[in-house]
Amino acid sequence: MTGAQQTRRAADERLRRAVRPEKPFNWFRLVVTVAVVAGFLLATSTVDAHWGRLPEAPAQLWNILGLMIGELALADLPDALASMWESVAIAWLGTMIAAVLSFPLAFLAARNIAGPGTVVVTRQLLNIPRAIPEIIFAVALIPIFGLGPLAGTVAIGLSSTGTIGKLSAEIIEGCERGPIEAADAAGASKPQRVRWAVIPQVMPEIVAFWLYRFEINIRASAVLGVVGAGGIGTMLQQSIEFRQWGQAGMALIVVIVVTIVIDAASGAIRRRIIRGPSS
Amino acid sequence: MIRFTHASVTYPGGVAALKDLSLDIAEGEFVVVVGLSGAGKSTLIRTVNGLVPLSGGSVEVGSRTVGDLNRSRLRALRADVGMIFQHYNLVNRTTVLNNVLMGRLNRVPGWRSMLGWWGRDEVERAMRALEVVEIVEKAYVRAANLSGGQQQRVGIARALAQEPTVLLADEPVASLDPPTSHTVMRYLHRANRELGITTLVNLHFLDLARQYADRIVGLRAGAVVFDGPASAVDEKVFERIYGRSLTADDVLEAEASL
């Protein structure tokens, strides 16, 4: 063991003289951290939020939740379910509108299919509805279609077209070149190449994304009623405004349960679509 | 130093990985365990630091019986037993130094490690461990930017930073090419010879085992079928361990010439 100790001491001596690398300084991280912290402090201190009301918020919310559960009445259930069904219908039909509108646009926005000019124009066209929330579409459509679910459906359809179109275009750009080349080599025309080499590759992912967007649209359509565009939002808004907590609680529970159930079902279908049929 | 007494492991589902195994490893020994994949080599090594609990029998490390330790004592034991993995098990997204400092986690107060406040002394120990494997210049490079051989050297440094009395290595060269395999084996050998750390290594390649081991243990279907000095391993012993004769797949140099 003394031999080993000697070598160890010699090694220690060697190490003491060794050069250590210097810790590099991460400017990027510093800048991001400072920007976030400073932005947060600035926003918190300047915003006109009446922070004094914050401490009472948990108690108030707790109080409201208590009233919602305490005054819960089964009699409100049929109404809540019917309104929620309307929300689901709005989300479903809106998603279908968006799917139909976005599908051709997605090919025009894909760099490996369309020319550069077409791509730039189509992408900008898709960017606009993507940035505008559904509710704003809805308020603009209500004077046209009147109060009711049709305005909400069209609002959801138009605003989802942007997101679905952009993501579908990205999926199309990610497809393999090989089959396109093979179709080309077999003498296929451009539409034929798209139909037989591109669409079979990208369809599962695009359909899965339609479903995913449907899940998101349910959340959107559940609140469209706040501005009168149909669905359970109207019931929620009115019962909360007029402090009918039992009804509000029932509507809230229905929204949460239906959303979670549809999320789970749609998620399972999406995974099955991506995986493909089991042989 | 390490003593297995009638140790057995049965996994849920009824697979018996170790069967009534008894083995004694002395302090400072360099022991290589060889055997087919599925023979129980990985299980054997993981019972030493309690990553796999025994279903029967006992394992002792020094004066401690692994199965009898409570959680915090088990963690203290693990801190004294360094481990090296086939796939290196580094956090790719962080620096080499941070990976090596993981070896010091049990030696610093919990709250300080949570905040990432490492003392000068801890950093120094990590740097020294990196120097043993001659890769200290990469201390602030992300682990992802290193080659496989370099990553495994960082893995060794992480284990050495624990200042362990026992070193476990689970197929440390299985993902590396032959020259790099020798480099890694030499570092393990050096840790054993210069620092006096008892070392237990799983290997697939017999020639590597013969070259570096003091002692070779042959494992087959969860039981010891050979135990002796490296020089005593010949064709017959090999057949006893592997149940077939030697092929090119079983030696590193043959594979290199392919």
Place this chain on the structure above:
Amino acid sequence: MSSRQPGLTRPRRPRPSPFAAAGLVGLAAVTVLAGADWEYGIGFSLVEIWDGLTRANAPMRGLADIDLGTLLGSRARSGFLETLQMAVVGTVTGATAALPLALLNSRLGAPNRAGYVAVKLFNNIIRAVPDLLWALLFVAAVGVGVLPGILALFFFSLGVVTKLTSDTIDGIDHGPVEAARAGGASHPQMLRYAVLPQVLPAYTAFSMYCFELNLRASAVLGFVGAGGIGAVIDFYRGQGQWDRVWGVVAGFLVVVIIVERISALVRRRLL
């Protein structure tokens, strides 16, 4: 090509699986039920949509002579500032709280099975409530203003960032986890050193994505009295000044697209 060889049977075209067939029939039925003009349908009609969009109407006329000068007015300026402030405060607080919650919401980080199930349920409920609904609840709880808007964005961010981050945690490399355990790390130490470094870049990217979502959301919170640029849009809409509504919306569009560009740049650098 040669003629058909005798004795060889061709495989039949497989029928769609019962699962797929039933699914398609079901979806078609839902579509018809949802779209038809009956008590529980919304009366979907392409003719009506076409008529509506081609008929002269106030919003469209407003869009034609959009008033971008509105953006310079003090009402719009303070609305935009408020929206930014709300989005920043809501995102930073929500995303910060989401990190520990995301660890608990993953199989690796949860201390035990019961805790895992409880946190998962809690998070699913938080996520099922839309942003505007949170705002409605908090307006009822603390009154109108910016505060309910910030609280709404806090909970909305909490749900989104927790979900995305915990999904990432469930997919990380388990090697470092084993290494940390083998080195004697405690459970919190393992999370801090083997899990956190692996998910931190993704978590930051999700937080930035959430900031974009919040910015968009904060444009509508004003419709229920929770402050921000939405209140300004709602104000002009109430007065029927569609030219001004579109002016504000156009400005909002520009802000969102700029923020998106910056965020995309930073995210690319992160991942």
